[in-house]
Amino acid sequence: MKIIDLFEQTFSSLLANKARSGLTVLGIVIGIGSVIAMVSIGQGAQGSITSSIESLGSNLLMVSPGFQRGVGQQVSGGRGNAQTLTLADAEAIKNELPGAENVAPQYSSRTQVTAKGTNTNTSISGVTAAYSTVRNVAVENGSFITDENNKAMAKVAVLGPTTSTDLFGEGVDPIGQTIRVKNIDFKVVGVTVAKGGSGFSNQDDAIYIPLNTALHYIAGDTNVSNISIQGSDQDALDQLEADVTVLLLSRHKISDATLADFQIMNQADIVASASTITGTMTLLLAAIAGISLLVGGIGIMNMMLTTVTERTREIGLRKAVGAKKGDITVQFLAEAVTLTFVGGVFGVGLGWLASFAVQQFGGITTQVSVSSVLLAFGVSAAIGIIFGYYPAWRAAKLNPITALRYE
Amino acid sequence: MIECKNIVKIYKTGDIEAKILKGISFSIKDGEFVAIIGPSGSGKSTLMHILGMLDTPTSGDYFLDGKNVTLYVDDELADIRKNKIGFVFQSFNLLPRTSVLRNVELPLVYADVDKDERKKKAKAVLAQAGLTEDYYDHYTNQLSGGQMQRVAIARALVNNPSMILADEPTGNLDTKTGEIVMETFQKLNKEQNHTIILITHEHDIAEYADRIITIRDGMIVEDRINKNKKIGVIGKDDCKQI
Numbered sequence: 001m002k003i004i005d006l007f008e009q010t011f012s013s014l015l016a017n018k019a020r021s022g023l024t025v026l027g028i029v030i031g032i033g034s035v036i037a038m039v040s041i042g043q044g045a046q047g048s049i050t051s052s053i054e055s056l057g058s059n060l061l062m063v064s065p066g067f068q069r070g071v072g073q074q075v076s077g078g079r080g081n082a083q084t085l086t087l088a089d090a091e092a093i094k095n096e097l098p099g100a101e102n103v104a105p106q107y108s109s110r111t112q113v114t115a116k117g118t119n120t121n122t123s124i125s126g127v128t129a130a131y132s133t134v135r136n137v138a139v140e141n142g143s144f145i146t147d148e149n150n151k152a153m154a155k156v157a158v159l160g161p162t163t164s165t166d167l168f169g170e171g172v173d174p175i176g177q178t179i180r181v182k183n184i185d186f187k188v189v190g191v192t193v194a195k196g197g198s199g200f201s202n203q204d205d206a207i208y209i210p211l212n213t214a215l216h217y218i219a220g221d222t223n224v225s226n227i228s229i230q231g232s233d234q235d236a237l238d239q240l241e242a243d244v245t246v247l248l249l250s251r252h253k254i255s256d257a258t259l260a261d262f263q264i265m266n267q268a269d270i271v272a273s274a275s276t277i278t279g280t281m282t283l284l285l286a287a288i289a290g291i292s293l294l295v296g297g298i299g300i301m302n303m304m305l306t307t308v309t310e311r312t313r314e315i316g317l318r319k320a321v322g323a324k325k326g327d328i329t330v331q332f333l334a335e336a337v338t339l340t341f342v343g344g345v346f347g348v349g350l351g352w353l354a355s356f357a358v359q360q361f362g363g364i365t366t367q368v369s370v371s372s373v374l375l376a377f378g379v380s381a382a383i384g385i386i387f388g389y390y391p392a393w394r395a396a397k398l399n400p401i402t403a404l405r406y407e
Numbered sequence: 408m409i410e411c412k413n414i415v416k417i418y419k420t421g422d423i424e425a426k427i428l429k430g431i432s433f434s435i436k437d438g439e440f441v442a443i444i445g446p447s448g449s450g451k452s453t454l455m456h457i458l459g460m461l462d463t464p465t466s467g468d469y470f471l472d473g474k475n476v477t478l479y480v481d482d483e484l485a486d487i488r489k490n491k492i493g494f495v496f497q498s499f500n501l502l503p504r505t506s507v508l509r510n511v512e513l514p515l516v517y518a519d520v521d522k523d524e525r526k527k528k529a530k531a532v533l534a535q536a537g538l539t540e541d542y543y544d545h546y547t548n549q550l551s552g553g554q555m556q557r558v559a560i561a562r563a564l565v566n567n568p569s570m571i572l573a574d575e576p577t578g579n580l581d582t583k584t585g586e587i588v589m590e591t592f593q594k595l596n597k598e599q600n601h602t603i604i605l606i607t608h609e610h611d612i613a614e615y616a617d618r619i620i621t622i623r624d625g626m627i628v629e630d631r632i633n634k635n636k637k638i639g640v641i642g643k644d645d646c647k648q649i
Contacts (some may be wrong), residue, residue, distance in 0.1 A: 005516050016504055317500045320461060321514040321562070322489020324482045400461045404500065 001327050010334045013307075021339060024303045028343025028383070029350055031293030032376045036351025036368060038289040039375075041358060042282025044366035049274045053267065055195055055203075057135040060267040061229040061241055063089075063248070066260065084252065084261040087215070087222045092251060093229060099240040102230040104131040107214045109225075113167065113207060115179040120166040124181060124207050126214025134230045137208075142175045142190030150210040153217075157186040161194045162204040181207070184217055234268055241266050296343065297383040304336050304391035315395050316403025328396040336388020337381060344380035348373050409435040409458065409570070409602075414467035416453050416625075427453045429625040430467070435604065437569065440596040442605045442616035442633075450625040452574065455606045459492055459572045460484045472569070489518055493563025497575035499555045501547040507533070507558050508543045514566045528565055535599070536561040537591055553584035560591060570602035571595070577612055589615040590639030615639070 014021045065084040090105035107126035112119055131137060132144045139158065149156055157179055159167070168174045174188045186209060195203045215222055231240045241264050248262055249255075308315070315328060355366040416428040427450045435441050445451040456462035457469065460476060463484075469477050476487060493514075494500075501510050511529040520528070533543065536557045542550065547558060556576060563571050573592065577585030593615055595601050605616055613619050614637045621629040 001517055002519055004522075009516075012505075313500060314502060317502070318513070318517075319485065320459070320488060320494050320500075322485050322517045322566075324485045324517075326482075327517060401456050404461075404496070 001323075001330070006330065006334055009331060010338050013311075014335060014338060017307075020303060024299050025339055025343040025346070027296030027299035028293070028340050028380060029296075029347045031289070031296035032344050032347025032380055033350030033354060034289035034292050035286055035379070036348055036372055036376050037354035037358065037366075038285035039282055039372040040351070040355035040366040040368045041364060042278060042285050043369055043372070044355075044359070044364060045281065046275060046278035047367050048365045049278055050271055053271050053274060055136055056267070057228065057230060058267075059231040059234055059237055060134065061231065061237065061244060062226055062265040062267070063229065063244060064226040064263050064265070065223075066263045085224050085227060087211075087224055089248060089251060090224060090227045093227065093244060093247060096247060097240065097243050099231055099236055099243060100229045101232055102130045102134045104128055104134040104228040104230075105211060105224040106131065106226050106228065107211060107219055107224050109218065111181060111218075113163075113179055113181050115167040115177065118167050120163060122160075122163050122166075122205050122207055124209060124214065124218065126211040126218070127208050128211050131208070131228070134228045136195075137203075138193045139190045140193045141173065142188075144190055144192075145208055145210050150212050152210075153213045154210055155184060155186045155213060155217075156189045156210065157181075158190040158192060158208040159188055160192050160202075160204040160206040160208075162202060163207055164188075164191050166205075179207070181209075182218060237266055237268050293379065293383065297340075297387045300336055300339055300384065301387035301391060303339075304332060304388055305394070307335070308332065308391045308395045311395075312398065312403050312406040315398050316400050316406065319398070319400040320404065325396040328398075329392045332392035332395050333385065333388045336392070337384035340380040340384030340388075344377050347380065348376055351376070408437055408470075408472055410468075410470040411458075412468045412470075414454070414457060414464045414469065416450070416457065416462070417465045427625055428457075428464070431622075431625070431627055433620060433627060433630060435570075435602065437602055438596070438600045440593070440603045440605070440615075440617045441620060442607060442613035442618070443620045443622060444607055444610065444613045445622035446608055449622045451606050451608075451622050454622065455572055455574050455604070458604060459494060460488055489514060490566060491569045493566065493568040493571040495556070495559050495563050495571065495573040495576045497578040499547075499552075499559045499579070501555055501558055501562075503548045504546055506544050507538070507547060507550070510547055510558055511561045511565050513562065518566060529561070532561040532564040533558070535564060535595065537587075551584075552580050553587065556580060556584075556588050557591070560588070560595075564595070564599075564601070568601070570604060572604050572606075574606045575608070576605070577607070577609070585612065586639060589637075593639060611637075 063085065087105055090103050093100050094103040104127060108123055110121060110123050112121050113124070127145055128150055129145060129147045132139070137144070140161070142158070144158055145156070148154075159174060164174050167179060168177060174191065177188050178185050179188060180186070192204070192208075229240065229244060231237045244264060245257065245260070249257060249260060252261055254260060318328065352368050355368055358364055359366045411434070412432050414428055414431045415426070418425045418427055431454065443451050443454060453462065457464050464477060467477070468475050471487065471491065476484065479487070502513070508526065508529050511533060512525040515525045515528060530540075530543065538554060538557045538561065542554060547555060550558065576592075577588055580588060589612060592603050592605070596603050605613070607613050614633065614635060616633055617636060619629070619631055619633050620627055
């Protein structure tokens, strides 16, 4: 039997029962469509989480102080409260480790800020000039904290856009204005570019002042809240993490690494664990959608079994005029695969539309990937073969006489 | 050339064995027109299924053109049915909602014949079977019984088989139409030299054949040359009557 004849025959028998074929295809369309849409939501979430982690800066190590746990001490004082990192640690990392391209120590605290009758509670960060490179903070208007500001302990401040709006109102240029922090006046010299909130912290609601100013006037000592270190590339990050650990342990005179009084967060690890979480979520969504695909497949099998029963006499006749077992198997298999293939094409369209709609009206980032489309096609073809094979096999093994006499 | 040697067919239903054919031997030469006649339950349909290779005998040998086909497997039998046998059934067995031409082409589809070639051959045999060209694109379920049987005869002829097996071909037709169908068989036998084996329980119909084999209870009870052969003459007017 020629391929062209097979196609012709398949289409004419499927079109002979348009409503039934249509409804069966609908099952597959919904199945494939929901798999595509669900996976696109999952992958979209993955993409947006990864990019918001990367907006913190790239190739980043974040060292934060930790409470040293001595022998027998089971109670931790809470991370970030301990004061074990100093400005000198940051200097040492910068000077002794060539892998650390940029080092940005930071002092931060939350406090009340006032300006001409308005006030807000926000985070004050004492930073150096390197902070803007390391943490991807760009200035929209004016300039960022400079090394000169830092050396001179200048009383200047750079506002996040949210803080600027809170203090001076929408659309007002705050540069040159004065804000008051802990009874000290700061002159506003710049406003940062809006980055959007990420997770629980809003990077746009912040005030940056020179680190030395912060340590001298606000903290009163030389302990820093964290040190951000930028490595040259992603692959060197693990080595850099190890080097920083060794250096800080020796500076803090700790011999046992498990008793370290600081933690290092590796950005690559955060991205990886976030990916794992969203990957699991994607899989879960796909699995739920997969159930509807399975139901669609059973619909195909049901229709094909009905068709085989209805066309028993036709099968008998075809065998009588010389059709081999293989010819009959291929005929029914082709019908099942055609149904799922058509369902796959429309399903991809539907899934794409659905993910587009979710993005437009649901405000969730979605991402239809080529791999999920290919997967959907593969799965739909496989469903056609798996669920079509049993009916086709039943048709092919029919005895010609029994089939011809079937009423 | 057909040669049957001691064909036995036993059907088993649970523990009960039914011996339908109890050792049948005969031979049919190419170009013969043979009627196999017998009452219902005599085993004539089973014999026809075995002759048409739709079924295999429990024991005995069946030689077709010198080859013992009882030794063949399913797909080989399908090949023989495709190349050497044409079937005409009592209930026509045409594909519904399918055009006359496509029905006739069906055996050629499985023989991998090109589309144009198929159309040409189908039209030629439809003409031989006496169906006028107006009907070629009609669906088969729009035809009368006589017309349907003509399509079925054309389908049996299209692969140029060495024998045509007709199982009660007039069973679903009225007497007049039945006569015309039988005359068509006679014409095909005489003019094209096709071997025709006709299964029937009606003596009137069997009288159109050259030779009559009578079966009763799974055995041949008579095998004779038909001396009172009915001769029909098909005129052009008869075609229109169907």
